[in-house]
Amino acid sequence: MQFEISKAFIEKIEHLIEEQNNQELLSHLGDMHHADIAEILDQLTLDEATYVIKLLDSEKTAEILMEIDQDDRERVLENLTPKEIADEIEEMDTDDATDIISNLSVELKDEVFKNLKDREHAQHIVELMRYDEDSAGGLMAKELIKVNENWSVTGCMEEMRAQAENVTRVHAIYVVDNKGKLKGRLSLKDLITAPSNANIADVYIENVDYVDVHTSAEEVARVMQKYDLEAIPVVDEIGRLVGRITVDDIIDFIRDEADKDYQMAAGISEDVDADDSIWELTRARLPWLVLALFGGFIAVTVAGQFESAMVNYGFLFFFMPLIAAMAGNVGVQSSAIIVQSIAKGTLTGSVWKRLLKEVGLNVLNGIILSIILFLGAHFILGRDYIVAFTVSTALISVIIIASLIGTFVPIMLNRYKIDPALATGPFITTSNDIFGLLIFFTIAKYMLGF
Amino acid sequence: MQFEISKAFIEKIEHLIEEQNNQELLSHLGDMHHADIAEILDQLTLDEATYVIKLLDSEKTAEILMEIDQDDRERVLENLTPKEIADEIEEMDTDDATDIISNLSVELKDEVFKNLKDREHAQHIVELMRYDEDSAGGLMAKELIKVNENWSVTGCMEEMRAQAENVTRVHAIYVVDNKGKLKGRLSLKDLITAPSNANIADVYIENVDYVDVHTSAEEVARVMQKYDLEAIPVVDEIGRLVGRITVDDIIDFIRDEADKDYQMAAGISEDVDADDSIWELTRARLPWLVLALFGGFIAVTVAGQFESAMVNYGFLFFFMPLIAAMAGNVGVQSSAIIVQSIAKGTLTGSVWKRLLKEVGLNVLNGIILSIILFLGAHFILGRDYIVAFTVSTALISVIIIASLIGTFVPIMLNRYKIDPALATGPFITTSNDIFGLLIFFTIAKYMLGF
Incomplete structure (x- = not known):
């Protein structure tokens, strides 16, 4: 094996x-x-x-x-x-x-x-x-086994022997009427266990899941997963059976979608593999880096606005990478959970309730992290109370704002039919860097007065 | 529908x-x-x-x-x-x-x-x-249809009618010998198209893929995907047929694995959903944030070591978030590509060749980004040539080092049987923040002299 x-x-x-x-x-x-x-x-x-x-x-x-x-x-x-x-x-x-x-x-x-x-x-x-x-039409194959509802089980077995030659795997036998319209299905098991003098019309299952040629691939994947289908028939605009989609096509689709979200979160814009050429890899990676670089310019400018603090509170600048990193990490966590829930189709209910929950969660996380930062800044890094208190207050504010941005942006993107996965990765980390620094210095300015 | x-x-x-x-x-x-x-x-x-x-x-x-x-x-x-x-x-x-x-x-x-x-x-x-x-034993079900190699096709049809009652979906009929050992398989299609006076021994397919009860779930998924199987029989230590695994179990497994990698990249350590309780969400998110916070302390300390630069080159500190962000983004891109290639099983060949390729790619990206940074720092932010040149040189060095870390770490983790996905997300961004700043200030110190 x-x-x-x-x-x-x-x-x-x-x-x-x-x-x-x-x-x-x-x-x-x-x-x-x-x-x-x-x-x-x-x-x-x-x-x-x-x-x-x-x-x-x-x-x-x-x-x-x-x-x-x-x-x-x-x-x-x-x-x-x-x-x-x-x-x-x-x-x-x-x-x-x-x-x-x-x-x-x-x-x-x-x-x-x-x-x-x-x-x-x-x-x-x-x-x-x-x-x-x-679309379902683009995914389907023409190879399938269909029988007429008016046939007998014995006649059907004969016909199937002929049709089965062209079909690698028989998932189901589809039953159609004289006009070719999909009426129902029959499993091979049903056919084998049916009395041989029965007619197809007596034994087929009417309740059959199907999609039409224009159904999106995403919807096909959702339906097949939800109902645990190994194959689904595809009908045209007037209900005639025109093809079938099998589960292996859907596995590929599910994997590709998961890969795409993952790559988006990592700031890679095309489906690349470690073995692709340097040129292909550059094309997939450079655009996000350029975007992040421009975000970096803005962050430099923001920090520059608070240059006056450098005389008395220069060490505040040492905290910039810490604040930016925390803002980025919190933002990515928040958006990743939303993106994944959207992908699974489990995201329901009001946006406001969700934002409120996220605030609650991050107030909790923020308090714990701020206490650690306060203790660390005071006892390990040796800064006085007021400074330690300032950076801790800034941290909790940054965490809450970053989580709100991380939650809100993918929900809005999705509402306007833009792939919410865009909101993970460099996009959210870069914008949270900028907002984080702005909040940090504004709070520090107010509390320390410079 | x-x-x-x-x-x-x-x-x-x-x-x-x-x-x-x-x-x-x-x-x-x-x-x-x-x-x-x-x-x-x-x-x-x-x-x-x-x-x-x-x-x-x-x-x-x-x-x-x-x-x-x-x-x-x-x-x-x-x-x-x-x-x-x-x-x-x-x-x-x-x-x-x-x-x-x-x-x-x-x-x-x-x-x-x-x-x-x-x-x-x-x-x-x-x-x-x-x-x-x-393991395969943990994934398998006992429900399956098996027939003895010594039976006739007609007798087999009879027997199947009885067995089929307990089996929701018949993927294949497994053929065993008198001792219960797996000998081969038979599709329903084969059975239907076989002459009714034939014996099972004449018509079954000997070449059958199987796994044993101790095969890992990951390996089962790999084999089933590779050979496009809808079900696979499971045998015990002495080759007796004891169960079968169907493709829907594998779809769930593939999705869970993809979700896990994605969540790991986003700094979430347990399988959580937006609808889980605040407590569950905190438990999944807080550990990574604490890790990132400790990484932040180190970054603060690193920046503090270069305090002497603040008098004449204070604006260098404004560039810290930009350098840290670029190091983080490049690192995550590199590690994500490696992690995904490992997951797909397409990562082969020598580590050195791969590191060399990554350096080549990032020299290319780094040159382009450094030129943009040089032009931006000089013409937009108004810094003089030598300063713009310094930050650009630091940027390209940081990019190359970050990509090497991002490539090397997941390959090494995988070699020592640790989930390489650990190397994406907060872990890599935090360590690259620290290394990035260290390189940045060291190069600046050498070039500008402070």
Whole structure:
């Protein structure tokens, strides 16, 4: 069961490719699971990977291509002829085939279509290409098993044997009427346990969850998770069954969304991986850093406004990083909890109640932290009472304001249909730095008088 | 398909509960999907929710209980008698039943077990309780369909009709030998399309992925995702089939892991939700803030060491928040990319190569940001060339060091089997604040001489 690629094995494969020893290569890779071969290809050069893809059967390579990283896939495809790409497409489910074809250049797309022998498959791909990528139509595949409500169970079993050839996994059998409208579903289990002289109309389950082609991918994921569905049928504008979405597509979607929120919180604006090129990584990271730098300019200016304090209260400036860091940390905590609750769909109730709760929570945290700061500033750093009291008072004020900003901003962004995850990461830390310093120095000025 | 709970509907339900109008309540809730009822219960008080749970059929409430939030579930269970809890347990799959029973107090556990009528179910639960929660044994359910390799296809169909009663969803039929050892699998599709006079031994697929009871949950998730499995059989130490894990358990696991990393990056140490109590939220947030505060003390001390600069170069202190913020942001970006690559399992190759790449990337980012800072400090903030040059030089040094720390720390934590996500969030920003300021002032001292 455990599959580990050893360095020695990779070297052996590379050696066999160099020698063009196809027979040996096939004996090593032929029986291997496509996901394992994909892992091996990840470690080979582009030319070596292309060599393997051209060597293996297109039934297998179609699956391998769907496993490898998108960037690598595009590079491999560039090395194949339109005929070879068409052979791969022929073996893929319509949803995967559509993803691949959509990413080809216009000319190549035409060439590939000309080489597709299975006209029905080609028509399905053309149909799927019309839908938005992030809609149910864009996620669905045409491969499904449907039976007519007027058939008998025995007739249905016959028909299914034929249809099942094209469907990798049978999640459910969908029942349609003579016009192709979705009426209900039937599990294989129901079919097996039904008396053989029954009619489909007697045994199918009418209460079937479905989405329509324009339902957003997010909503599809929510519905499938909520009702624990492994597949969901998709209907068109007039209720006709046109496709189905399976749970593995949804797992990918859930992971991508979680990754996106995480990266946003870390100040990375594109989906990047440690193995991407320096150029791609820079493009994802630099914009947030530039934003943070401009925020830093403002912070410098704010601090500069209180230059007069430097003569008698210079040590106040030593506290700036502490105040800024606490403001940033509190703000990110607050916004992260809101962002995650929005993502899970558990955020309900009034904004005011939520802000009030956040204030309550941070008054509690703020008092504890301010007492620690007071004791630390007085006994460890040796500042007198009034100064220790000043920075402690400033800290609790900064914590409360920072938490309010952290709570309020994502709720408002979400209300105006902007991704609330924007409010985590550099955006919130930078603005809280600025507000934090402003509050800190204003309170200090008032209390110490400078 | 769309299900929206209106405020009016909730009020109606609350009113019916107050009136104890069971008939009306049943007519509203009786046909509703358990996931929808769970959503409704979320909006009721504990007493109201308990009333509904006691009213509805245990076949339905068992599923509702598994949908609602764990805290709410525990509170509802506290209001049920051992007999009522046993009725719920009786209706649950063994994996869910085990989760519920494991969380009961020792006395209550005994009482519930005494009330379980289905002795086989009880034995299965006792067996599952032995396994670690985060192992395949802890995730698996006993409900599965298995057939003996020596049976005929027709006999198998008969047997399955009986077994299928206990299994909600049939993902695969597992084939075992006379000793109960896992030999292979069979899909329902294969069974349907097989000639009826065939034997199981002729048609089953030998190449079956499996895990053993001690495999970690993480590894189970990795294998199921990699090979796109909807269910995986679990075997014991001597290869006997003892359970199966389905994809919905894995989806929950993947989400929890992603949430955990995200919360760690945001400085939240427990799985909390915006709706949790202030006490729970404080416990999850305060520890990181205290850590950051102590880091802040060190930063104050570091800045204090350079007090002598205040006479002639006081404005250097204005730049502290900018330097600290940039160090923090760069550090979090670097560590987040590493943490995510580790989570995806795509992080391979030598540490040195990766550090070198990170340096290359950040020299590029650093040069661009330093030029912006130089121009900004000179032309906008009006500082002379030498000062602008000093802060720019400090910035690029800080960026490179911060990125190295952000890359190195999670790789090292992971190597020593500590969760690398620890290295994101407050931990990395706080330490980078300190290092950033130290580097900044040291470079300034050397260049400006104070």
